[in-house]
Amino acid sequence: MSACPDYARIPAVFNGRCPCPVRRAASHNTFSFYAIPPILRSIMERYEDSQLYRIRHSTAHIMAQAVLERFPEAKIAIGPPIEDGFYYDFDLPRALTDDDLKAIEKRMRKIISQGHEFVRKEVSADEARELFAGQSYKLELIDGLEQGGVDEYGEKTDQALVISTYTQDSFEDLCRGPHVANSREINPKAISITFKAPAGAYWRGDENREMLTRIYGTAWETPEQLQEYLNLLEEARKRDHRRLGQELGLFTFNQEVGKGLPLWKPNGAILRDLLERFLRDVQIKRGYEPVITPHIARIALFERSGHYPYYKDSQYSPFEVEGDMFMLKPMNCPHHIHIYRSDLHSYRDLPIRYAEFGTVYRYEKSGELHGLTRVRGFTQDDAHIFCTPEQLEDEFLGVVDLIEFIFNGLGLTDYRARIGIRDPESDKYVGDDANWNKAAQAIIAAADKRGLDYRVEEGEAAFYGPKLDFIVRDVLKREWQISTVQVDYNLPARFELEYVGEDNERHQPIMIHRALYGSLERFVAVLIEHYGGAFPAWLSPVQIVLIPVADRHIEYAEQVAAQLDARGLRVNVDVSSGRIGAKIRTATQQKIPWMLVVGDQDIESGAVSVRLRGGEDLGAIPVENFIEQALAIVNNKSLELQ
RNA sequence: GCCGACGUAGCUCAAUCGGCAGAGCAAGCGCCUUGUAAGCGCUAGGUUAUGGGUUCAAGUCCCAUCGUCGGCUCCA
Numbered sequence: 232m233s234a235c236p237d238y239a240r241i242p243a244v245f246n247g248r249c250p251c252p253v254r255r256a257a258s259h260n261t262f263s264f265y266a267i268p269p270i271l272r273s274i275m276e277r278y279e280d281s282q283l284y285r286i287r288h289s290t291a292h293i294m295a296q297a298v299l300e301r302f303p304e305a306k307i308a309i310g311p312p313i314e315d316g317f318y319y320d321f322d323l324p325r326a327l328t329d330d331d332l333k334a335i336e337k338r339m340r341k342i343i344s345q346g347h348e349f350v351r352k353e354v355s356a357d358e359a360r361e362l363f364a365g366q367s368y369k370l371e372l373i374d375g376l377e378q379g380g381v382d383e384y385g386e387k388t389d390q391a392l393v394i395s396t397y398t399q400d401s402f403e404d405l406c407r408g409p410h411v412a413n414s415r416e417i418n419p420k421a422i423s424i425t426f427k428a429p430a431g432a433y434w435r436g437d438e439n440r441e442m443l444t445r446i447y448g449t450a451w452e453t454p455e456q457l458q459e460y461l462n463l464l465e466e467a468r469k470r471d472h473r474r475l476g477q478e479l480g481l482f483t484f485n486q487e488v489g490k491g492l493p494l495w496k497p498n499g500a501i502l503r504d505l506l507e508r509f510l511r512d513v514q515i516k517r518g519y520e521p522v523i524t525p526h527i528a529r530i531a532l533f534e535r536s537g538h539y540p541y542y543k544d545s546q547y548s549p550f551e552v553e554g555d556m557f558m559l560k561p562m563n564c565p566h567h568i569h570i571y572r573s574d575l576h577s578y579r580d581l582p583i584r585y586a587e588f589g590t591v592y593r594y595e596k597s598g599e600l601h602g603l604t605r606v607r608g609f610t611q612d613d614a615h616i617f618c619t620p621e622q623l624e625d626e627f628l629g630v631v632d633l634i635e636f637i638f639n640g641l642g643l644t645d646y647r648a649r650i651g652i653r654d655p656e657s658d659k660y661v662g663d664d665a666n667w668n669k670a671a672q673a674i675i676a677a678a679d680k681r682g683l684d685y686r687v688e689e690g691e692a693a694f695y696g697p698k699l700d701f702i703v704r705d706v707l708k709r710e711w712q713i714s715t716v717q718v719d720y721n722l723p724a725r726f727e728l729e730y731v732g733e734d735n736e737r738h739q740p741i742m743i744h745r746a747l748y749g750s751l752e753r754f755v756a757v758l759i760e761h762y763g764g765a766f767p768a769w770l771s772p773v774q775i776v777l778i779p780v781a782d783r784h785i786e787y788a789e790q791v792a793a794q795l796d797a798r799g800l801r802v803n804v805d806v807s808s809g810r811i812g813a814k815i816r817t818a819t820q821q822k823i824p825w826m827l828v829v830g831d832q833d834i835e836s837g838a839v840s841v842r843l844r845g846g847e848d849l850g851a852i853p854v855e856n857f858i859e860q861a862l863a864i865v866n867n868k869s870l871e872l873q
Numbered sequence: 874g875c876c877g878a879c880g881u882a883g884c885u886c887a888a889u890c891g892g893c894a895g896a897g898c899a900a901g902c903g904c905c906u907u908g909u910a911a912g913c914g915c916u917a918g919g920u921u922a923u924g925g926g927u928u929c930a931a932g933u934c935c936c937a938u939c940g941u942c943g944g945c946u947c948c949a
C-alpha cells in the first residue's frame with residue numbers, strides 16, 4: 232500500500248450481497264467475481280438459475296411471511312439470495328430476541344410443510360402501489376421500477392423491467408423471481424435462521440437512510456448439506472486469526488493502549504520479523520534500496536500530496552509543535568518523494584526503488600475495526616519506484632512478478648486480481664483525465680501481457696491513480712486487499728519531480744506505489760487463517776520442542792536443544808512435570824512442527840524420537856541427521872515437514 | 874459511526890426468581906519418574922469492564938461510559 236493506496240480493507244462483496252449477476256457490488260457497476268477458477272466461475276454464473284437459488288429466494292419470502300404474522304406492523308424491504316443463503320430486511324417495531332427467531336423459524340417450517348404454490352403475477356405500477364399500500368419501501372421500489380433505470384435492489388440497470396409479484400399462502404411480495412413452484416420443494420429440515428444473529432443494515436446501503444433489521448437465513452437441499460455448512464462455520468471459527476492469535480500467543484489488544492492498536496507478543500513478532508526479512512532479502516536482489524522515514528510530518532507535506540484535503544476524515548487530528556502543525560503519517564509516499572527530491576537524478580539512475588517497512592496511522596471508525604485485519608496503526612511493506620515512461624511497463628510487471636513470487640513462496644493460492652479505476656461520478660480524485668487514462672491503460676496493458684485474470688472495477692482507484700490489487704478472503708469470507716500496485720502521474724506533478732533525460736532536458740518521472748504484504752498486520756492475519764496456525768517450519772515461532780520422558784532425561788534434552796540452537800533452530804525444552812502424553816498434547820496444540828521425544832533408548836543411541844505436529848511418528852533419528860533434515864526444510868522454506 | 878448482542882480469575886465458562894461469586898485449564902508448591910493428545914494433591918488467583926442509580930439485598934434490574942462480537946456503512 233502504499234501508501235497511499237490502501238491497505239485498507241475493501242468491502243467484502245459477499246457480505247450481504249449476492250454473488251450472482253443479479254446483484255452488483257453496490258459501489259460500482261462492474262460485477263465482481265471471486266477467487267475462483269474460471270471453470271467454477273461458469274457454475275457460479277448460473278447460481279441464479281439453480282434450484283438452490285430458488286429454494287433460498289422462496290425461503291426468504293416464507294421468512295417474511297412469518298415475520299409479518301408475528302409483527303403485522305412491520306415493513307418489508309428486500310430479501311435476496313446470497314452466497315450460502317439469503318436475508319430479508321425489515322423495519323420492525325422492536326429489537327428481535329432469540330425467542331422471536333426460534334418462533335419465526337418454527338413457523339417457517341410449518342408454512343413450508345403446508346405445500347403452498349408460488350404464484351407469479353404481472354401488474355402495472357399502479358396496481359402494485361395498491362397492493363403494497365403502506366409498505367413504504369416497496370412503494371419506493373415500485374417508483375424505481377416504473378421510472379426505469381433502477382431495479383428492485385435499487386441499482387442501475389439498462390433493462391426495461393416488468394413489475395411482477397409472487398404469492399404464497401397469505402404473503403405477496405414484489406419480486407422478479409424465480410421461485411420454486413411449491414414450498415414442498417424446500418426441505419424444512421435444511422433451513423436455519425437461528426445460526427446467525429440478526430444485524431442492522433441501512434436501507435439501500437445508504438448510511439443516511441433508515442437502519443433496518445436484517446435477518447440472515449441459510450437453506451440447502453438436504454439436512455446433510457445444512458449440517459455440513461454449519462460444520463464449516465465451526466471450522467472457520469477455529470481458524471479465526473483472533474482466536475489463534477490468543478491461543479498461540481502471537482498478539483494481543485489492550486483497552487488501556489487503545490482499540491485497533493495491536494501489541495505483538497514475542498511469538499508473533501518472530502513471525503512478522505521473518506516475513507520482513509524474507510521480503511527484504513528478495514527486494515535487495517531485485518534492486519530495491521531500503522530507506523527509513525519518521526512517523527510524523529508537517530501537515531504541509533500532506534496538503535501538498537493531496538492526502539490531507541482529500542482524506543482528512545480518516546487521518547488523526549493534527550497537533551501543534553512550536554507553532555507548526557504536524558500529523559501522524561497516514562502513508563509513506565510523501566516522505567519517500569522527498570528522499571528522491573534530495574538529489575538531482577539522471578535518467579541513468581532510473582529506475583530508483585525505495586523500500587521501507589513504514590508504520591502508518593489511520594483513523595478507522597470503531598465499528599470497522601477487526602482483529603489484525605482492520606487496525607488503526609499498521610506497518611506497510613511500502614515501496615515507491617521512480618521511473619521513465621519507457622521503463623514503466625517492465626517495472627510494473629516486475630512488481631507483479633514479485634507479488635506472485637512471494638505469494639507462491641508462502642503457499643497463498645486463493646486470491647483474485649482487481650484493476651481499480653476512477654468512479655467517473657466522484658470528485659475525490661486529483662489530477663487530469665489524460666494522466667488517469669494513461670495510467671489505467673498502462674496497468675491494463677501490463678496485466679494483459681502478464682496474462683493475469685482480473686476484473687476492472689470502477690471507484691476502486693487510489694485518489695491519485697488507478698491500481699492493480701490482489702485480494703484474498705479470510706475464513707469468514709470477508710475480502711481483504713493485500714497487495715497493490717499503482718501507477719501515479721499525479722504526485723510527481725504535485726511535487727514537481729524531475730530527472731535529466733538523455734536530451735539534457737528535465738522530465739517528470741512516473742511513480743509506482745506498491746506493497747506486497749499490504750500491511751504486515753493484515754497479512755499475518757491472513758497467514759494465520761490460511762495455515763490454521765500450523766505455519767511452515769521456517770515461519771513457526773517455535774520450531775522444535777524437546778520432550779524428556781522423565782526428569783533424568785532433561786539434561787540430555789538440554790544438550791540436544793543447545794546443539795539445535797547453535798544451528799539456528801528455534802527450540803524449547805518441555806521441563807514440566809507432566810506425562811509425555813500431556814507434553815505431546817501441549818506441543819500439538821501449539822502447532823509446533825517437530826516434537827523430539829528423548830528417553831533412555833534415545834540417549835543410548837544418540838538419537839531423538841521424532842513426531843510431527845500432524846501426529847506422524849518418524850521414529851528414532853540420530854541427532855545430526857535430524858538437524859540436517861530440519862535445516863533443509865527450514866532453509867528451503869518448504870511448506871511440508873518431510 | 875449506525876443497529877443488535879455481549880463483558881464474571883491469565884484463558885474457557887458456571888452461578889434458578891435479585892439472596893454467601895464457583896469450576897476446568899493455565900500459574901506456584903509438592904508427590905509420581907513417566908515412551909507419543911490431559912497422572913495426583915495442595916495453594917494462590919475477583920471491587921463480577923468502569924461510574925452512577927433502584928433495592929433490606931445487585932454478577933443479575935435501570936442509566937451512562939469503555940471494550941468485544943455479528944452485521945451495515947466507510948475504507949487513501
